[in-house]
Amino acid sequence: MSFADFVIIPNNPFASGLVIFVVLVAVMYFARSPAHLAISSFSRVIHNAMRLSARAIMRAEGRLNERNREVLLAQGREAVERIIEREFDRVDVTVRRDLAEYPSLHRRLSEEITRIDDDYKESTEVPPEPPGWVKAVDAVAKIPGKDPMVASILEDIHSSMVKANTQAIEEYRKSSHKRHEHLKHMMPHWRKVRSVLGQVDKSVHSLLSRSQKIDRHMDEYESIVKGSDRAVRTLSSSSLTQFFISALVLAIAVGGAIVNFQLIERPMQEMVGANNYLMDGVKTSYVVALVIIFVEMSMGLFLMESMRITRLFPIIGALNDKIRVRMIIAFFFILTSLALIEAGLAFIREILMEDELRTSAALAGQAAVAAAQEATTDFLWISTVAQMGLGFVLPFALMFVAIPLESFVHSLRTVLGLIGIGVLRTMAWMLRLIGSVIKFISNSIIHVYDLVIFAPLWIEKTIKQKTTKEDAVDTASAY
Amino acid sequence: MKKYLLLAVIFSAMLFAACSNEAHVPNTHGVYMLVDTSGTYTQELEQAQRIINFTLSKLNPGDTFAVARVDTGSFSEKDIVMKQTFDDRPSAANQQKRKFRDAIDTFIKNAKPSSYTDITGGILQAIEYLNEAETGKKTILIFSDLKEELSKGFVRDIPLQLNGFRVVAVNVTKLRSDNVDPREYMTRLETWQTRVESGGGTWKVINDLSRLEPIFN
Numbered sequence: 001m002s003f004a005d006f007v008i009i010p011n012n013p014f015a016s017g018l019v020i021f022v023v024l025v026a027v028m029y030f031a032r033s034p035a036h037l038a039i040s041s042f043s044r045v046i047h048n049a050m051r052l053s054a055r056a057i058m059r060a061e062g063r064l065n066e067r068n069r070e071v072l073l074a075q076g077r078e079a080v081e082r083i084i085e086r087e088f089d090r091v092d093v094t095v096r097r098d099l100a101e102y103p104s105l106h107r108r109l110s111e112e113i114t115r116i117d118d119d120y121k122e123s124t125e126v127p128p129e130p131p132g133w134v135k136a137v138d139a140v141a142k143i144p145g146k147d148p149m150v151a152s153i154l155e156d157i158h159s160s161m162v163k164a165n166t167q168a169i170e171e172y173r174k175s176s177h178k179r180h181e182h183l184k185h186m187m188p189h190w191r192k193v194r195s196v197l198g199q200v201d202k203s204v205h206s207l208l209s210r211s212q213k214i215d216r217h218m219d220e221y222e223s224i225v226k227g228s229d230r231a232v233r234t235l236s237s238s239s240l241t242q243f244f245i246s247a248l249v250l251a252i253a254v255g256g257a258i259v260n261f262q263l264i265e266r267p268m269q270e271m272v273g274a275n276n277y278l279m280d281g282v283k284t285s286y287v288v289a290l291v292i293i294f295v296e297m298s299m300g301l302f303l304m305e306s307m308r309i310t311r312l313f314p315i316i317g318a319l320n321d322k323i324r325v326r327m328i329i330a331f332f333f334i335l336t337s338l339a340l341i342e343a344g345l346a347f348i349r350e351i352l353m354e355d356e357l358r359t360s361a362a363l364a365g366q367a368a369v370a371a372a373q374e375a376t377t378d379f380l381w382i383s384t385v386a387q388m389g390l391g392f393v394l395p396f397a398l399m400f401v402a403i404p405l406e407s408f409v410h411s412l413r414t415v416l417g418l419i420g421i422g423v424l425r426t427m428a429w430m431l432r433l434i435g436s437v438i439k440f441i442s443n444s445i446i447h448v449y450d451l452v453i454f455a456p457l458w459i460e461k462t463i464k465q466k467t468t469k470e471d472a473v474d475t476a477s478a479y
Numbered sequence: 480m481k482k483y484l485l486l487a488v489i490f491s492a493m494l495f496a497a498c499s500n501e502a503h504v505p506n507t508h509g510v511y512m513l514v515d516t517s518g519t520y521t522q523e524l525e526q527a528q529r530i531i532n533f534t535l536s537k538l539n540p541g542d543t544f545a546v547a548r549v550d551t552g553s554f555s556e557k558d559i560v561m562k563q564t565f566d567d568r569p570s571a572a573n574q575q576k577r578k579f580r581d582a583i584d585t586f587i588k589n590a591k592p593s594s595y596t597d598i599t600g601g602i603l604q605a606i607e608y609l610n611e612a613e614t615g616k617k618t619i620l621i622f623s624d625l626k627e628e629l630s631k632g633f634v635r636d637i638p639l640q641l642n643g644f645r646v647v648a649v650n651v652t653k654l655r656s657d658n659v660d661p662r663e664y665m666t667r668l669e670t671w672q673t674r675v676e677s678g679g680g681t682w683k684v685i686n687d688l689s690r691l692e693p694i695f696n
Binding site: 266269270275352355359362364 | 506507532533535536539540541542567568569570572573576577580
């Protein structure tokens with residue numbers, strides 16, 4: 001259909017256009033009410049559909065939010081339970097270590113105190129008794145007269161007394177010395193008592209600080225159990241932090257795995273063939289090397305699970321201690337074997353590199369051969385040892401990926417939930433916006449429609465006004 | 480759970496691959512090099528040696544390489560100087576490469592000029608050899624001035640079946656007559672290009688030997 005088809009008056013497109021416009025306006029005028037109804041009902045249908053969809057999405061968002069909240073609280077509860085459990089374990093260890101020894105400690109203290117008591121008793125000062133015959137001296141001294149015999153007796157008595165006094169002083173000194181010795185013996189016992197009491201004090205303080213920590217965690221736990229908004233906010237923020245940190249550590253671990261892959265892929269070509277493909281573009285040696293790395297990581301993961309450091313597999317953690325210990329030994333053995341194999345592969349890699357270097361040099365020319373030989377003989381052992389060391393250490397280093405992996409897995413649920421909520425909210429907002437825009441567009445279309453047929457509408461309005469006036473005049477004259 | 484499933488799939492695939500115990504053919508590269516030994520072109524053989532060494536350094540385990548001389552009648556296995564499908568193990572492949580190089584060195588030292596140049600016969604032999612080798616990529620290197628001179632009675636106006644082949648002419652030297660009339664040189668190149676492309680192959684000329692990388696791209 002071309003423009004010429006619309007020219008109904010030959011050689012006069014303007015007149016043709018005018019005729020068509022008039023006809024169109026007339027048609028539009030007569031179809032005004034149904035057209036308005038059609039436009040508004042169409043817009044209403046879309047607006048309502050959008051509104052209903054937005055409401056449904058917001059309900060889904062609410063459910064997702066609620067579910068996220070539950071998951072977050074459950075994770076938080078589990079984490080705090082684990083911390084409290086560990087704190088109680090530590091308290092248990094402290095109690096077992098210190099209070100289990102309490103009877104012996106008590107016995108030691110009693111013994112020390114008894115010894116101190118004995119020493120104290122033995123160190124008490126007993127005043128020397130005066131000799132019994134002093135009264136006899138008094139009696140002799142009272143004999144009247146100046147009998148030389150009496151004087152001689154008294155002198156004898158005097159000398160005997162001096163002797164006895166000297167002996168008494170000597171004995172007194174000896175007993176004092178003994179008492180001092182006893183007091184001296186008491187010193188280490190006092191020190192021991194002090195040290196024992198110090199130990200008791202330390203244990204009690206440690207228990208007190210643990211109990212304070214437990215109180216704090218219990219408050220947190222209660223807050224989580226109550227499902228308070230504050231707890232949810234804290235857990236959400238903590239979860240996001242965990243997510244980013246664990247993602248960073250996992251990225252580093254992926255770097256380690258790539259290095260590991262480079263170490264073992266080349267020697268694997270010697271075993272499975274360099275030109276053996278599992279499918280188009282996927283070399284068998286690549287897959288085998290990757291499988292070895294995955295097996296190492298799995299073994300590391302199971303080892304961490306068996307050691308109860310991570311809890312990705314509750315079945316392993318719930319096993320009895322005897323089986324767990326056996327599993328630890330088995331996983332450690334497998335991991336060590338794989339590490340040794342990797343070290344061997346790293347050694348083969350070095351040999352292959354040398355061989356390739358020699359071949360390349362041989363193909364490049366004699367001078368290059370000499371240079372290559374010189375280069376390979378000097379510091380070769382350093383790179384060999386370094387590669388072997390890396391091959392041995394990396395499997396053990398990758399073992400610790402289990403810790404960030406656990407954090408990542410747990411926090412990923414929260415992060416995905418938050419992203420889901422964000423997406424749903426955006427969708428609801430978009431639907432509402434589209435609904436509103438369509439509503440306003442339909443109103444605009446109705447107004448534009450009326451604008452196109454403004455001439456017949458104006459005529460209609462004028463006629464209506466005139467008719468109304470005439471009716472009013474008729475009514476007035478009738479009265 | 481998914482992780483174990485993936486591992487199980489990988490292990491099954493490995494088992495399958497181990498059972499099949501053969502290289503995946505489409506990933507291998509076969510190179511057949513024709514070395515022109517006619518007339519004064521024997522002076523260029525040292526360049527051929529460089530190209531062969533370069534090719535050896537670029538080929539991987541599992542690839543196939545053959546070097547054949549172009550003489551009076553080149554459609555013959557006897558003209559193949561050295562051929563080798565390299566072992567899948569890199570260490571064994573390296574040893575084979577070194578032996579290959581030694582064989583080529585001996586050939587270069589003892590090469591004698593031939594009276595005629597049967598390039599078409601050489602290409603036919605190359606097609607046959609590489610088709611038998613069933614390599615994924617097939618490349619024919621022609622180390623020649625591309626001036627074909629056939630002995631009396633030799634029929635070589637045979638259409639070439641070069642579907643899936645890349646033909647690379649290297650070191651296409653200009654003859655004295657080419658210097659007098661360069662159109663001769665251009666016509667020669669165009670003729671060969673037409674023959675190769677009408678046979679379904681791709682055509683490339685590399686005269687700068689420091690830019691041999693495109694052979695393996």
